[in-house]
Amino acid sequence: MDVFNIIPNQFFNLLTGKNRTIYVNCLLELFRVYEQGSILGMDKDIARQVVTDYLDINPLEEELDDIEDTSELTNRDRANQILRRLEKTEWIDIDVNNNYEEILNFRDYSITIIEALKDISSDGFYEDFDDDGHEFRGYIYTSYSLLNSDFGEYAMVLEQVYKNTLAFVREIRKLDSRLKFYIKTIVDNSEIKDLINLLVNYKTELMDKAYRRLKTSDNINKYRNVIVQKLEQMQEDKYIMEILAKEHLVKSHNNSDIAMMKVNKKIDDIIDIYNSVSYIIDEIDNKNKVYVNTTIAKIKFLLSDDENVISKLSKILRYTSETIKDNQTIKALNTIRPMFTLSSYQQISKNSLYTPRGIYKRIENQFLESTNHEFDQSLKDDFYKEFEAHYSEEVIDRYLKEYFSRNSVIKASEIIKDDMTDEAILRLLYILVYAGDEMNYYIQPLNRKINNPRFVIDDFEIIKGEN
Incomplete structure (x- = not known):
């Protein structure tokens, strides 16, 4: 069926124009209250008040479209205008019940679109989210539990395992897509503050809250082998496969061979996904290294001496x-x-390009004389100082232990308040990059700025982990 036979022509007009942000935000706020109310709908007076309250808290920067006379216009008037706009574009219906009360309901297709908008706006890949965000383990553990159950509902189990596996792959793809976005920002940004702020967001938003779970607590290796083994056993059991094929007969035009083929393909697809996950994780690992290393390299370049x-x-x-x-x-x-001055020549002499053949001369072997001289201590000190300038994990660990001995929480601004040199900024970046379980400290962004003579960056807390 053509999707535009279901969705009205003006439906997406709400998502265009200068006021699209306010319309969508009001729409999401209305839907939040709508879901908590009566099954039969929401009173229009309540809906108007919800929008009015939102506008009181979030004043408009520009007046709404289709309003010519803005003198003495109140937020209640604006709320009525927004509700009329939602009804005109057919996101909502407003009907009158037997008690002559106006009742607001959302269209069925608009509920589907709103749920998608909610997912995007509350997704951890797009803004900060709580600890119950991307639970990769939920999809894997559900599949693992279903396959180890004794319900006997083989068709239901296989269908749920298939859906959970696709949902898991969808999350992996979102993670991979977000990684590509961050890698692209390296090329698009040439300001130190932008690169550092993106690195902070990348570390806290993507690595700590999604990728780290995939690698540690959500490690699918705990369940993968058992899942694959159970699926293979299912394929080898003729009785189970016949039951599964019967469930697919209707979709296969009552052709048992096609039904059996579809069941086998579904199981093979699930097995292939689990067998290829290690490769996918390795690819994400590589992209993570590319982004971190390239970002730091570019920041180092931008921090380098302006005279070179x-x-x-x-x-x-x-x-x-x-x-x-x-x-x-x-x-x-x-x-x-x-x-730029480039010398130009109208004619080139052939002789000027001629290079005579060199004379072959036998070279006698030379032996290095042994020496007992010790390296000068200052040379050693210079070497180690240069080595430590690379900020290895050991160096950062020793550096932070001094701060953690006095306080379990440190602000980045406190670390560099007396030292705004390029070296201090780079050290701060490595502190950010190394944060995690292995180094036993974590990063929490703050809504404040660090002012450097050349740039302004977002401040963040460095939190000591539990011993």
């Missing part, structure tokens, strides 16, 4: 790119042309 040649060329290219984007190509070329 690479930095100068970078500034020239950035200026040229921005000027060309402003449709001022000629101005850009005229500005940079005097900076």
